[in-house]
Amino acid sequence: MRKHSILAVLLAVILMGTLLTGCHGQVSMNSFEIPDAFDTSRTYEITFWAKNDTNKTQTAIYQQAIDDFHALYPNVTVNLRLYTNYGDIYNDVITNIATSTTPNVCITYPDHIATYMTGSEVVVPLDELIVDPKYGLGGSELAFDSPAADEVVPQFLEECRIGGTTYALPFMRSTEACYVNKTYVEKLGYTLPDVLTWDFIWEVSEAALAKADDGTYALNGQNVMIPFIYKSTDNMMIQMLRQLDADYSTDAGEILLFNDTTRALLREIAKHGESRAFSTFKISSYPGNFLNAGQCLFAIDSTAGATWMGTDAPLMDISPDKIVKFETAVLPVPQFDPANPKMISQGPSVCIFNKEDPQEVLASWLFTQYLLTDKMQTAYSETEGYIPVTTHAQNSAEYQEYLSLIGTDTDHYAVKIQASELLLDHIGDTFTTPVFNGSASLRDAAGQLIESAVKSVRRGTVIDDNYIDQLYRDTRQLYRLGQMNVSVGKTDLGPLPRTAVILLSALVTVWIGILVYLLIEKIRQKRQSSE
Amino acid sequence: MKKVLAMLLVLAMAVSMIACTQKGGDASKAEEVTGMTKAEYDAAAVDSEVEVVTYVQAKQGWWENEGVGMATFYTQSEDGAYFLYNMPCSKEDYDKMTEGTKIKVKGFKAEWSGEVEIIDAKYEILDGSYVAKAFDATSLLGTDELIKHQNEKVSFTGLTVEAANDAGAAFLYNWDGSGSQGNDLYFNVSVNGQTYSFTVESYLCGADTDVYKAVEGLKVGDTIDCEGFLYWYEGANPHITAVTVK
Incomplete structure (x- = not known):
């Protein structure tokens, strides 16, 4: 009897071990090894x-x-x-x-x-x-x-x-660039610095909201004016935090975004969202559309979107009758410390x-x-x-020639080449955020904090500590940042895969088999002892 | 005694069940669910809370954002149309909502590149159905009047297909021809000497739909009738759902 019990347990262990091995890893493939030669006889x-x-x-x-x-x-x-x-x-x-x-x-x-x-x-x-x-x-x-x-x-x-x-x-x-309506900034009495600061951009944006007696905006004579529009608010938050040397995440994937610096930034951003000096792509639309219509002074978008920016942009979504003539400046994103600029590499x-x-x-x-x-x-x-x-x-001759022909025709659109030069001049000032499983969600969450705060304040909600506490909780929950597996290369598993279901079913079957076996043995023993 | 008691209990149960059923049936009649009128909605400021009772006319698509279902709908009631953008919605409810389904929607009014829409909305599916008839907006093309019919189901008749690019293509995948089959289709039509750009929105009508195939088969110079929804993006940008070549 004892021998049989041991055999049964051993069989169960082997079976489970086999099943576990078979189920481990959702997708498995042999590691790639470089062939000695590329076989050109095959297609x-x-x-x-x-x-x-x-x-x-x-x-x-x-x-x-x-x-x-x-x-x-x-x-x-x-x-x-x-x-x-x-x-x-x-x-x-x-x-x-x-x-x-x-x-x-x-x-x-x-x-x-x-x-x-x-x-x-x-x-x-x-x-x-x-x-x-x-x-x-x-x-x-x-x-x-x-x-x-x-x-x-x-x-x-x-x-x-x-x-x-x-x-x-x-x-x-x-990277990102701030495309500026220089004409309007100067019309307001300001001089553009070489590197924008956040203080400057907020101050000028608020000043641009002054209304004329007829109810239009004094600066552009139109009914629409959103002085500052940011395309990617995830980048906005990430860059602000980096410029302040504030926490975002560790390299290993520990989530540090929900901190007091973020809280202070959200309060500041919300203040300008409330006055309507600031908006986002998600709330209003493409920054370039407003910039080109003379309805925005500071449009922050990727340098890879430069052909949509400025009066003479080769690509345009608004009708020609809406385009306003102005001088476009291409500057790095605003900084807290202009002597030590930091900008995203993407x-x-x-x-x-x-x-x-x-x-x-x-x-x-x-x-x-x-x-x-x-x-x-x-x-x-x-x-x-x-x-x-x-x-x-x-360094190729062709690329250097391309840069040198700035502004000569549409292929060498000045704003586009200025945007490229901005990055060439600042490669050493760029940074990226740590990559780990969940870093894409964390990035989304960083942007969502700004989007939510601005939307809420526009709807009349007071952005105080209670609001931000709740926002932090909601955002953590939505992006599952509280349950993040912090190791690189792992992920949350989602619903049980078919193999796991088979394994669990097998486990139950094995245990039932063991119990039935033990029960039969017990009955047999009872019978033997009673005989 | 036991028999009598049992009979009484059965009777009480039956009566209560009937009562419950009747109450449910009467509820929709007794409590007429109302929301804002279209005029009240139009008057409401952007970012303010709005509540409307409307009817699904078409579904643009359902997707999941971090596990939360989202859906976009073209809806219309007897007095106007409402575009519901990225409304949190389960897949089950999305499948349940078909053309004509009555819903009560509470959300926030927003404007994105001229498109007025309801966002961050909650909904309730109600009893009732209404399918809007397409409004013939041909004569309003190019006029300031057209925007009053924003998001409505509209038709345009007697249009001539014009070249979509210098090469003489009748349509483009994406606005500049940078896409491939499955992307949005853009085509130009003219009427009364003016040319307009129409779109087959691929989330609304994908490559396997009749309208997508019909536009892929257009030739410059064809005379066509179109039906669709009067979406707005920096101006009128009709999302076409049906094309008839004459």
């Missing part, structure tokens, strides 16, 4: 999910790169799928991880990659690929002139490292998803690397206020 079809800024020139550049790459590697066909926002790419990737139907190459943000890494080996680590002598950056077996590893701006490459491993290559970089990166066939992954890597060639880097960066991510492209 490969890879998918590339890309984002464009609703800009047909960018679409054409992607397509040209694909065609050029195909000419170099006729055995590789790249299928392009276009998106117009990062959020949709992120959602589709998450959906496709579960079905192992991820694209091969994908434009992305490091915050998103941290979430993609839910299954093991889903995203290909690039460190070994980057330095591979044959197929790495500047490798000997490449069919094109690739930049060397040390020609990728180190700071931008560093932004693609998560937990000490490189999971992406930078593709383009931008822009797309490219990651590679792992596949069963290492040759297919190598084909993906070759294409990814091709996106860093001078031709691609200069062409794409010139479509907007982006900058190339390699010093090789930045």
Whole structure:
């Protein structure tokens, strides 16, 4: 009997162990190993999910790169799928991880990659690929002139490292700029400083609200005036906190956003939301639309949106009769310490998803690397206020000529090139926030605090400590920041997967089996003792 | 005695059940649910709280934000139309709400690039149904009168399809042709010598819908009738839901 009991327990343990092993990790794939040589006798079809800024020139550049790459590697066909926002790419990737139907190459943000890494080996680590002598950056077996590893701006490459491993290559970089209606600022009697301060921007914005006797705004003679509009309030909060050396999160993912500095900032921002001197994209609309209509003095948006900014902007959503003539200044985002400016570094990166066939992954890597060639880097960066991510492209004769032709025609729209130069001049002043599973939610939460406070105060709510306490609680709950798993590369599991259900069912079955067995044995023993 | 008691209990139960049923049935008649009139809504300031009783005319889409369901609706009552943007809504209720469904909505009036909408709203599904007839707004195109019909179900007749770009395309994926199938469709139409830009909003009418396919099949010079909702973005930006080529 004792022998049987031990055997039963052992069987149960083995069964459970097997099930547990089988269920561990939502998506599992063999780790990628670099093949000795790229097999050109085979054909490969890879998918590339890309984002464009609703800009047909960018679409054409992607397509040209694909065609050029195909000419170099006729055995590789790249299928392009276009998106117009990062959020949709992120959602589709998450959906496709579960079905192992991820694209091969994908434009992305490091915050998103941290979430993609839910299954093991889903995203290909690039460190070994980057330095591979044959197929790495500047490798000997490449069919094109690739930049060397040390020609990728180190700071931008560093932004693609998560937990000490490189999971992406930078593709383009931008920052935010404050596009200013200089004409109106001077009309109010102010002189624009080289670097804006928050105090300056609040003061001028309040002054711009003065009304004329007929009820219109004295500055523009119109019924609409929103002096200061911010496109991405998540960046606004993140940059304000960084400029003040205040907490946001730790590198390991500890959430520190809900602090007293944030509280003080929210009170200040809400004050100007209440007076209507300040608004946001989510509340009012694109800053550029108001700027170009003479209804805004300070429009903060990405440098990658520069072609929409200013009287002579090549791209415009408002009708020509609404455009107002003014001089546009392109300045860094406002600062608390103008002598020590700090601004966000943003822009797309490219990651590679792992596949069963290492040759297919190598084909993906070759294409990814091709996106860093001078031709691609200069062409794409010139479509907007982006900058190339390699010093090789930045210093190329073609790019330098492009910069020198500032203001000569639409392709060299002055505001766009000024926006690029702003970042080129301030690469050392840029920063990014720590990347961990949940960092994308934390970023959303940072923006939501501002959006909520401004909306509330516009609706008559008093923004006091009680309000902010409640806002903190609600925001933590909405973005699940109180339950955040702080380790890099993990995620909250969501509903039980099918395998877990099978495991739990098996456990119950095993326990029932054990109990039934013990019961039978007990009955048998009873019978034997009674006989 | 036991039998009598049992009978009494059964009777009491039956009576109470009937009473309950009748009360439920009468409630909607007795308590006429009302909200603001369209005129009161129009007069309300942006950011103020508004409450309207309206009817779903079309659904633009449902999505989840951090686990919270959100939905956008084109709605209309007998006296005017209301656009409900990103209203927290469960998928179950979203599926329940079909063309004509009566709802009471309480939220905040907002304006985004000229589009007046209700945001941060709560809703209640009510008994009742109303499907608006499309208002023929052809003669109002290009006039200041058109905005009075913002968000309404409208029709435009006898339009001529014009080229959407210099290459002579009849439509574009995205406003500048930067998109691909599945993105919004933009096409130009003219009437009385003026040209207007119409949109097939891909969340409202995706690539598998009749209207999307119809626009993909348009040729410059076609004469068409259109129906849709009078959305606003820096000016009239009708979201077209039906196209008939004449």
